Amino acid sequence: MKFSGKTLAAVIAAAMIVSTFSACGSSGSGSSTTTTAAQAETTTTTAAAAESTEFVTTEGAETAAASDGDRIIAAAQAGKVGNWGLGNEYEILALLTKYGQENRFLSQAFDMDGFDDDSITLASAMTYNELGLVQNSYEGGYGYGDSVGIIDMNNEGVAMLEDNLFCTKAFAEANPNTVKAFISASMKGWKYACENPEEAAQIVFEAGSSVSSDHQAYMASEVKKLVETDTNGSTVTDYGKMDEAAMQQTLDLAKQYISLDDSTAAEKLQALTLDDIRSTAYWTDAIAGSFDAPEKTDVSIQLKWLPQAQFMGYFVAKAKGYYDEVGLNVTIVSGGGDIGETTAVNNGTVDFGVTWVSNLISANAGGMDLLEIAQVYQRSGLVLVYKK
């Protein structure tokens, strides 16, 4: 027991010194990791963005494009543009680049608290989800009403297509009739859901939804708009069709703004063509009704997010028995966790998935072999919301 308090004192003192030292370091090192390779292109406006002159009337039409630009620049300079990241950020990066801003954003939580307390002044929101929470005053809502304005990605010319339907190439080749039958019944579900959004909302709510019935109803009405309107504002009547131009714009933007650290994957990304990521053949046959009995009857689909009206078509198709009609027994698996829908489909734990086209592109660049078989959302549902 020769040990004296001195050694201990020395250890504690050393710890104190280290801690003060590191504290200085933490405020001093100011490098951002979200600044990506795309930063080099900051000044070049994208071709897609230059083309966009058309202005689709949406709510908040009085906000001229110029002042939207000012808003974006101001928020970007202050470092208060928010997005969730994790593969949802590419449209925002394209928008920031369009206005000559650095590709930097804050990680937004999956609620709108950051927008509410002004730590984020230009917050990402999906028209059918977060925007409704910001504006409406039902449960979970923030009740801002008309005192907030939005910047629409479709109007800004940086729209990328979102919710689609996909499976692996191998699965599609081995089970063509299952795929066609699934598309056929699902699109029938989407049609019914868009014609009867209130009923669809109720069906989702009863299927064990994660959100309140009021918000579910709001979501259904907004999702309907995304499914039935394309990026130019024209009406779409063929549910699930793949718009060539919009798909190409999505792929082009993806190549510019998805930055991959893995050089092999980055090279593969640049080499991707539309034929590598989608096939229209299954959808065409499915809509024409030309398919035989499914090869695999018990199938599952993983959603991109929590069970909510964003995916009402599938819930309706299940509830209304459309899947039974084509001889399929469908399990709906909700998403929203770290095992993404691309991973789950690729490793065969589920057969079908709903993802954003950009996520499918990066997955294929990373080495997966996924195939889009239908494009449910025809325009981007992402907006930036600000307080007027």
Added chain:
Amino acid sequence: MKAIRKIVNSKAFVTLVWIAVIIIIWEICAARVAEVKRTPENVLPHLSGVIDSLTSDRKINGSQTALGMVLENAGATLSRAAVGYVIGIAAGFILALLMSLSGIIEKIAFPYLMLIQLIPILGMAPIINAITGDIAVSRIVIAAILTFYPVAANTLAGFKAVRREAHELMYSYAANKLQLYTKTMIPACIPYFFTGLKISAPMAITASILVDTLQGGIGLGCLLSQSLKGAMTRYVFWDIVFFSAVIGILSFYIMGLIETLLCPYKRLEKKGR
């Protein structure tokens, strides 16, 4: 007077005072938050609000109240936690036994046993999922991996703590290896084994909640991330926070209780006092 003093001096009273202090601090902060924030329940709700949300009979989703939802999801999570825990215990005990039987195995396994703790297991979840092919199985496996280290490490410490004299005594009786283990080693390591069990019981629960968030479905973690993401009332989130804390603490005491029930030495200790 004496009775009062006895109550005031009791351990339960002290704990109650602490809980009261925490509640008071919480409520003061909550009152302050309620003044300055637009959605105070997202930051720090009044405890009354949390209790209200548990007792209210309003339906949160199609069919369930907040309490019903929390309990149903807790059932799923706790049962997975229990299975993972049992597997983790078995694996930990067997590994500790093997390590104590063979020095070579100990030398090989011990650094890697430590390494397992250092791996961000959540990051590896998709890989485990790909191997098992089923999310429920992956959740159990991950919970088992996260809990087995304390059991293995403590049990091994128990084997090592067997007094040299006891060892030599058994040797002089010409006891074989089996006898050595069943008569001295295993009984001697049991207190250590239970220490491991007590440490890892709350870990099994928090680990299960953590792995729930990997994918949708039923489970406390799924519900937790849903209530953080969706338009569901935020009180569900707070319900889960409190619920998981209480369950975690209870699990520690339950293991203590089991130890007392199963092990004669614990009962003797109690009597001796």
Added chain:
Amino acid sequence: MAAKVNKKRRSAVQSVVCPLIFGIALIAAWQTGLLHIVLNTDEYVLPYPTRIITIIGENSDKIMTNVWASVQVAVLGLIFGSLLGYLIAIFATVFPKYGSGGLTIVSAFNAIPIVALAPVIINWTKDVSSEAEVRSAVAKVIVVTVVSMASMSVNAYRGLTELPPFSDDLMKTYAAGRLTEFVKLRLPNSVPYIFTALRVSVPGSVISALVSEYFAEYITGVGRQIRENILIAQYSTAWAYIVTACIIGIVMYAVLMVIEAIVLKKRR
């Protein structure tokens, strides 16, 4: 005597060589695809070691930026948490009645899952600074602090109270005051227990730093990169960061072992 030293040395060599051989065998199985067959997986989910190392090499600057961010959070949180935990243990020793109750409360924090703790603390620290980078760092450090506090307080309390038999009687015969008893007997006695606590909280601090990055506003850190890359299905890159995270943990643990060896050796 010589034989004994020899035996000791052989045992020391064994404890390095055996795990090393196992590790090399494992990596060899991994690289040759044997591991993929055993685990029934593909080189996509489990990329070859050479591929992972290539990616680490290609992105060393970016990885170092993220490592630095995570290490700062883990180390700061560990230090604050351990100091706080030790202070709580001292408090509990000096005021045994109310202190041990407080100890129970502190260890209760450990029962709250970190996925619940992190978002709450990030919400609570919104007003700390207008700079997202600063407030995110503060929030992450607090999460790690809370996690490492509990194990330190419980272990240090044991160290301060479970004294060698008769030692406090001895102190009494010396007519030592409470303060002297504390400094000369209790503090030194608690040193090995501090290291027991740190052995638990060093890995804990790394893991909790990584998980808290998932929720932080300012996007940085190894944990965030792991999640980001897994979600956009870039498994090779995710693996590069997983390996990096393991190295952080191993290095911190090794540093702890060295410090422990130095400090405890002096005691003998």
